Amino acid sequence: MPSLRVALAQVNPTVGDLVGNAALVRTAVAEAADKGARLVVLPEMVLTGYPVEDLALRPSFQEAARRSLHELARTLGDDGHGDITCLIGYLDFLDDDGAAPTGRPRRAPVNAAGVVRGGRVESRYVKHHLPNYGVFDEARYFVPGDEPLVVDVDGVPVAVAICEDLWQEGGPVAWARERGAAVLAVLNASPYERDKDDVRLDLCQRRARESGAVLLYANMIGGQDELVFDGDSLAVASDGTVLARAPQFEPALVLLEIDPDSPRPGPQAPRLDSHAEVYAALVLAVRDYVDKNGFPSVLIGLSGGIDSALVAAISVDAFGPERVFGVAMPSAYSSGHSVADAYDLAARTGLSIRSVPIAPMVDAYQGSLHLTGLAEENLQARVRGTTLMALSNAEGHLVLATGNKSELSVGYSTIYGDAVGGYAPIKDVPKTLVWELARWRNDQAAKAGRTPPIPPNSIEKPPSAELRPGQQDTDSLPEYELLDQLLDRYVAGDHSAADLVSAGFDPGLVERILRLTDLAEYKRRQYPPGTKISLRAFGRDRRLPITSRWRESSP
Numbered sequence: 001m002p003s004l005r006v007a008l009a010q011v012n013p014t015v016g017d018l019v020g021n022a023a024l025v026r027t028a029v030a031e032a033a034d035k036g037a038r039l040v041v042l043p044e045m046v047l048t049g050y051p052v053e054d055l056a057l058r059p060s061f062q063e064a065a066r067r068s069l070h071e072l073a074r075t076l077g078d079d080g081h082g083d084i085t086c087l088i089g090y091l092d093f094l095d096d097d098g099a100a101p102t103g104r105p106r107r108a109p110v111n112a113a114g115v116v117r118g119g120r121v122e123s124r125y126v127k128h129h130l131p132n133y134g135v136f137d138e139a140r141y142f143v144p145g146d147e148p149l150v151v152d153v154d155g156v157p158v159a160v161a162i163c164e165d166l167w168q169e170g171g172p173v174a175w176a177r178e179r180g181a182a183v184l185a186v187l188n189a190s191p192y193e194r195d196k197d198d199v200r201l202d203l204c205q206r207r208a209r210e211s212g213a214v215l216l217y218a219n220m221i222g223g224q225d226e227l228v229f230d231g232d233s234l235a236v237a238s239d240g241t242v243l244a245r246a247p248q249f250e251p252a253l254v255l256l257e258i259d260p261d262s263p264r265p266g267p268q269a270p271r272l273d274s275h276a277e278v279y280a281a282l283v284l285a286v287r288d289y290v291d292k293n294g295f296p297s298v299l300i301g302l303s304g305g306i307d308s309a310l311v312a313a314i315s316v317d318a319f320g321p322e323r324v325f326g327v328a329m330p331s332a333y334s335s336g337h338s339v340a341d342a343y344d345l346a347a348r349t350g351l352s353i354r355s356v357p358i359a360p361m362v363d364a365y366q367g368s369l370h371l372t373g374l375a376e377e378n379l380q381a382r383v384r385g386t387t388l389m390a391l392s393n394a395e396g397h398l399v400l401a402t403g404n405k406s407e408l409s410v411g412y413s414t415i416y417g418d419a420v421g422g423y424a425p426i427k428d429v430p431k432t433l434v435w436e437l438a439r440w441r442n443d444q445a446a447k448a449g450r451t452p453p454i455p456p457n458s459i460e461k462p463p464s465a466e467l468r469p470g471q472q473d474t475d476s477l478p479e480y481e482l483l484d485q486l487l488d489r490y491v492a493g494d495h496s497a498a499d500l501v502s503a504g505f506d507p508g509l510v511e512r513i514l515r516l517t518d519l520a521e522y523k524r525r526q527y528p529p530g531t532k533i534s535l536r537a538f539g540r541d542r543r544l545p546i547t548s549r550w551r552e553s554s555p
Contacts (some may be wrong), residue, residue, distance in 0.1 A: 007032035012222035013051030043220035077119020148175035223288030279411035304341030322352030381417025409521030427530025
């Protein structure tokens, strides 16, 4: 069997940007052609962006997506690349004889891979399943089962699969073996989660052995709302040997010469360590959210604490200091080091900062409301939130919320206060990991001979909302190391109260923290979207009923 030069095109599309995404494909194919590639594998839904959520239900979008693929095919032919086989992910649809409630013909949206060559769409492979992470409801449609597709590319049989096909027993993996395919090409839009790359690699190796084929795994990169895609495209030989691997969180074109009888290794980008991986995900996600939505800059309330400091460092790494604006908002209860640490952060990173004392505004409210206790504390937080949003409206910045996952879990935030904003970069980052990332980022800067961006005092001092004299987080919560261990088991692992007590947690603490977590669901529903880095991120993967009388209780 002849050898075949292939390219895995790891690109960053934008949902709905059919013209821009087609241009990305053209650029990738042109580069691959210049390097002698005969097969180009692009990510799942690359032409439409992913996930399209309920855009998939709109006939106008379905038709535009199909039309765009045919236009792209003609353009690739006009570009002189008609002799190259391109596997391009896009949204297509199947007609059904039934009628939708509107009276229009019902159309079933499908996740498709178009085989493009010779200036036309030669064939397509469609999946009956369109995963959409909780939004798209495929059950309302009748869609026939997947039909196998094996394409001849210069005498080499290539089986085509899409994303979650890889997780299923049989399917395209079985087709590849039954039909003697030498290559199994898998188009992917696999979102990032911590440690997922190891699971992904193991699965690819297993499926390559089962299929007896060289497995090509092309994954997209980029941020899309709460999801971030990490790339990590790879090629695996039929014996499980890794032949090539793309970098994480970067556009890339991976070229590889496939000889089915004697596979030759290609380029393998080094893996990021666990902290570098999470940090890169957070930077890419906020950059794409801001840039793809057309915001010129971001605005952050800088308290001098660790959370806002980490968000600021991420933002400066994402946009450069010239697009990052900070506001210190001292109150009557703010410590001297709060403002000093905020200005130290600005000096270290180069971001712009101003000070807006909120005590006069709080006093004006208090002159009419005469609040005490928690209501008075929350008033300060809400004045800060109002200040940030006013500056956002006046100057066009996107406000970034700075809350972490630990606080969101137990409701340690104020609606219309510190919860305001358009995006929350560390929403899925537990407090203990916030500290780890801050120390890691400073260490990286020091190793590179640069100024560490985060003030050491912001890392070392006890965390506090500073809404009353001498306040510390531990006045209301256990130490974060203990809290995060408990929350990880309850939120991510769905452990019961009895499970947690059996694991050694104090029964009183378990009951209190679980009750706080359950009661805070209404707050989480109103929190801005934020980057998902875990298997169970609030809002996207984990939702509880707001109105519920179910309470976990320990034995």
